[in-house]
Amino acid sequence: MRAVVTLLRRDLLLAFRRRSDVATTLFFFLIVASLFPLGVGPEPAVLSRIAPGVLWVAALLAGMLSLTRMFASDFSDGSLEQMLIAPQPLPMLVIAKVLAHWIVCGLPVVLLAPMIGLQYALPNDALLVLVLSLLLGTPALSLIGAIGAALTLGVRGSGLLIALLVLPLYIPVLIFGAGAVAASQHGVSAEAHLSLLAAFSLLSLVLAPFATAAALRISVE
């Protein structure tokens, strides 16, 4: 247990040392969300129509791009080898790393999202649902992403490979998340979408750490 806490604290410390890392995830989210109006045009009606989809895709991409960093430095400097031969249960260590990743890359996006929602002319209750859906959905993104990150360790160009492995698994999260916001835009209750999202997150919490641990063992061999 203490190893878990140490690992979490170490990763947060490292993230803090490199504050710009945290900031860049956020700004990537912000920039991608701001690129779309430039491509699509500035009409508020169109923008608010596509807002749920765009914001969720932007959040998803921002979370995904930071995945490469989850294990890469541990792998290349040898810390991962040491974690694997440590007498601790590996899935627990994985949970610590995923949690650190979510705190650093997921949480800030959740907090920033309403501001960008304003740029897309989203009404207030849709904004609330947006935040809720991100809060319930982003942990699943980190958990599933960890499997991809572990599988592609030490593979050149892993950034894109991760995308390829992980995006199909992200699709349910995207559908429920964007669906929740769209529902509340249309005045329908978003509860069904949100509980599906929560269920999906729980499921990945149970399964993903084991899959990630197995993937790590394979990658290091």
Add this chain to the structure above:
Amino acid sequence: MRAVVTLLRRDLLLAFRRRSDVATTLFFFLIVASLFPLGVGPEPAVLSRIAPGVLWVAALLAGMLSLTRMFASDFSDGSLEQMLIAPQPLPMLVIAKVLAHWIVCGLPVVLLAPMIGLQYALPNDALLVLVLSLLLGTPALSLIGAIGAALTLGVRGSGLLIALLVLPLYIPVLIFGAGAVAASQHGVSAEAHLSLLAAFSLLSLVLAPFATAAALRISVE
């Protein structure tokens, strides 16, 4: 000159050895472009309205994600040091590397784009303009991207930092590119957009290699 050809051939050979890299850029483009209908909903009218923007943003992100790889492996295995102390003009070598990057990551996107345009219910002449605009615009993306890639060499979390540095500079390309397609959708001639795009590409061809060479010297120091 022969050094340039050798470098180009080497990079293409390496890309060929890692065919999955090429494939992943393509699939990333494909997946991002396919995520939107999932997030936004299937109405053809909305989709064709947002198609130029979404396709261009997807192309831009796909090109950007592969930027990290442009110099990273040369940097970490020491080839870059050797390139810097070689008695060849560095900007020429940079052009070879950018060209290789474009052939591997830009060209396939150009060729695949019309297929995806069909999914978004784009008419034929808009598809043609889409291909043309990508053909004229993606070289600028590779050239400007090279500067960002060179500046962030050896920096942890460089994937996201590149995004932050480079995406604002990509905006003119996005605007003219998406604008060209949108214009032809509305029955207006896209010529003005396309020539601006070409001018921008030429300008970056003249300036970017020197900036990239300077950035490389700074990063290796």
Add this chain to the structure above:
Amino acid sequence: MHWSSWSAFFNMGGYAFYVWFSFGLTALCLAWEILAVRKRRDVALNLARLLAQDKQ
């Protein structure tokens, strides 16, 4: 002088929130920046002092 009273002044013709928020935020940001720079200076001075004593 076109304000009939102080309360009219503070009310800003009904736009008090927007006007005072804008001015207030500006003042706040600038003040915060000054404080942040001073704190940075204190930290730097302390470190430099420690180092100077070390060397002696």
Add this chain to the structure above:
Amino acid sequence: MTSKGVTAVDLSCVRGDRILFKHIDFTLEPGGLLYVLGENGSGKSSLLRLLCGLIKAESGAIHWQGADVKHALEVFQSDLLYMGHLNGLKEDMSPIENLQVNAHLAGDNVNKQAILSALEAIDVKRCDSLPVRVLSQGQKKRVALSRLWLTKRKLWILDEPFAALDSTSVDLLVSRISQHLSNGGMAIVTTHQEVVISAQSTQVLRLSA
């Protein structure tokens, strides 16, 4: 089968389509030192990684204190200290922070004082608060090696610990290893340099390419 050390039985290893080595047997008892020698590419690093469980043997078994490690991996791993070609240090953290974290992750208990004296022992205390990134090749190696002054583990597996070290550091390291051996520890070491470590019993395992 009441050995208190480590025994390898008929180990073999395949990489790519080549058999790197086969029929490797040895027994290392407390106080014993095993040199693994051989040319470049003869399979020394592979053997060491195999002993730690980082790669799987093609055939054969490893016993620790009489039990097959396949069935008692945790026990074995908590007695084992492995240092490979990589240093296992975070470039953004200082030596002190690195050692602290590494010890916790390995399940050991150390305090800051102990870490400082370990760094002192191998003469990198001067760099204790710089980020590891700016250290020279040899300084990084020394920081990694200072774990040896902190640990109580019984079996040390060291892959080329002397590479990149200057001669004073080599001497310090040699005396630390012999101290460990005289306290009843065991060590498996690869090296290309001529280094003499005093031990109660020294074995040499020579791999050929």
Add this chain to the structure above:
Amino acid sequence: MTSKGVTAVDLSCVRGDRILFKHIDFTLEPGGLLYVLGENGSGKSSLLRLLCGLIKAESGAIHWQGADVKHALEVFQSDLLYMGHLNGLKEDMSPIENLQVNAHLAGDNVNKQAILSALEAIDVKRCDSLPVRVLSQGQKKRVALSRLWLTKRKLWILDEPFAALDSTSVDLLVSRISQHLSNGGMAIVTTHQEVVISAQSTQVLRLSA
């Protein structure tokens, strides 16, 4: 000022906020060997990178054949061969392909036959068509070093060329370097190992941390 070799005048180098070294002067004439020695972290690698122009000196100048290299960088660089801590090999290509590409990039002309005999000379011909990725530490180093059998450049700058090599390879390398020197070449070498290279004139530059 009609030296045919390399001269360093009052070089100094700052890394972070530390002065690594200052007032470094030396002259190396054809046939001469310069050892750069010093403890870990004393600045050997930094000095070598500085000589190649990879990092900027805080002050001082380097002259090559009488001319300041600042003004004649291309001439200097086409006479220079540098090998640092990194090998400069692509993991996905075979040794042969790597050497071919590296030679072209450096502006040299080599054919496949020459490359094969260079690999033969340092005894890694056996691995010539494996991807570099699967080679052992020492095999990679040897592939990188085989450039020395292919080049006609006059000034060699080698940063710890003997690290990770087994003893036969060290001997091969030593004899190649002395051959180069006896042909009127020059070499600047750092090492922590005791290695004797025969040369017409040997200088030692000792850096202290």
Add this chain to the structure above:
Amino acid sequence: MNINWFKYSSPQTFYPLAGRMIPWFAWIAVIFAVIGLYISFFIAPTDFQQGEAYRIIFVHVPAAWMSMFIYMVMAGWAALGLSLNARLPAMMAQALAPTGAIFTLLALVTGSFWGKPMWGTWWVWDARLTSELILLFLYLGFIALQSSIDDPRKADKAGALLALVGVVNVPIIYFSVKWWNTLHQGSTISMGAAPKMVTTMLLGMLFMALAFWMYTIAVALMRVRCIMLERERASDWVKVLLLKATGGNA
């Protein structure tokens, strides 16, 4: 002559000089701000269309001006530092960036707080607003790049290069955004609808801009002093300086 000037622009001589200049600029800033605020709240008349909300203009426009102006100045210092390989200009560029980013943010936020009562919405994708947003990204990129490179010299050079590339692109970005916006005639509001400027309004904005300008100089000088201390804390002049300071206290 030139060489001499740069010798005197070394951190060692500039540090105390900057220290003496800061209070002057600070006080001038305060004076200008007082005048500017007085004009904006007590002299400038009520706008017949927008009511009192228009008074936001007195922070909004000066902040927007400063945000662009500082970027140009920053790039100028960066170019100087890169071409002369001098330390002080690079430090100045680094010292200006956060202030520029803050003014950009202020222009955006105060603009939004103006837009809400006037347009009924916090944000529209108008050309000016969009390019201001992109300017914010450029600033943040510069800051992020510099803070993620630890070797200060390297960070200086990399940042300078980025600033220069940005400055080549800023006009292109501005015009492309403008063009994009006029092509899609989505937003029905344009800022041309703003009322014609009364001279007093212009005067108020001018004084506020001057106040911001002086403030910027003062803060940048303070920050550049910090940067010098951080980078050169091991050098002799810092030690001498500190000893003098403690000697004075004792």
